Amino acid sequence: MIDKWSKNKRSIDDSEKYAALHLARFVFVASLILSLSSVLLGLAAESGAPIPPERFSADYYKVYGTPNLTASLDKSRIYQGEETALTMTLTNRGRITSFQINEEPAANKREEILAAQRELELEKQRTVAQDVSVLLRAENQSAIDIKRSVAFPGNIREGQTSSRLEFPLEAYENALPGSYRLLAQVNYTYQKDVAAKEDEDRPENPDVYYWYDSLSQTIPIELIVERRSGAQFQVLNVTPTSLRPGSEGNVIRIRVKNVGDDRASDLVARLRPESGLYVSVDESPIPTLAPQEEAELLYKLDVSKDALPGKNYQLKILFQFSDSRREGLTDWENAYVRIEEKGREWALAILLFLALLAAVLIIFIRRKKRV
DSSP: OHHHHHHHHHHHHHHHHHHHHHHHHHHHHHHHHHHHHHHHHHHHHHHTOBOOGGGOSOOOEEEEOOOOEEEEESOOEEETTOEEEEEEEEEEOOOOOEEEEOOOOOTTOHHHHHHHHHHHHHHGGGGOEEEEEEEEEESOTTTEEESOOEEEEEEEOTTOBOOOEEEEEEEOTTOOSEEEEEEEEEEEEEEEEEEEEOOSSOTTSOEEEEEEEEEEEEEEEEEEEEOSOSOOEEEEEEESSEEOTTOOSEEEEEEEEEOSSSOEEEEEEEEEEOTTEEEEEOEEEEEEEOTTOEEEEEEEEEEOTTOOTTOEEEEEEEEEEEOSSOSSEEEEEEEEEEEOOTTHHHHHHHHHHHHHHHHHHHHHHHHHHHO
């Protein structure tokens, strides 16, 4: 009987020890978690890292408003074929739109009054655009090439204008004159909320907690591409329209017209033919060409014997000139000349001979029938 009671007692003692051990482990783990949470919360407060708002029992004020960035360029017009740098500035036109008191500090608690004052001071930074980045792109990338499209102006306070941001770009030679839209995608963060938590031990230095959010704005910017010159050239005709393979010393006459509204002066028209054609006289100078005036350009061409029969070969005419506004201008137009097919003349002659022969035979047969 005694042995049985002893066994039961040992069993109860072991169970109690086991439960006590588990309880001690639980208390240790819970204490460790609480300690770590306090340390991390303190570090977050010192560094200004985002903290979930549910961690706070007091948030004295709520301020509404966000940054609002606008963009402007130093110039809004460029010429066809021009390489330049657009200078952009960003202005922060954001403002505080409303103000709300969530909780009044206790009048008899100095630490709460100082924490509320500190929070109110920091709430004014809500409209500051922080870590701003700009990505500039052209809607029509076949007309405008932006060579460096990213810039980082940093922080921009309310009412402040950023530093000058440069974006090198080029309007292609074949870009049609007119209005083109650039899109500036502006990304930044801003202070969404802030809270100051009072501390009795250091009332002048309350713990400060921040919440941040990200915003993105797409700002459209108009850029005008102007014709490089008021003088504009048009090819009217080419004489002759075809050349024989292997022929040399062919005189080519190209008639052009100034269809623009400005005079072209000191005009030199150089011919740049496609491979397979070789130019021996490649310049045709014209002193001036007034609006709606025509001129004839003269060149000499040799044709390779390997030129492809039936193909239209390109003749690129490069115009170098000045107008009433600018000097050293360039423009170009294309003309075409066809390579004749080998033996085509003989084939036509044979066909004509056969047609005549057929006609003679028909007449001879009809006369014979009458006889």
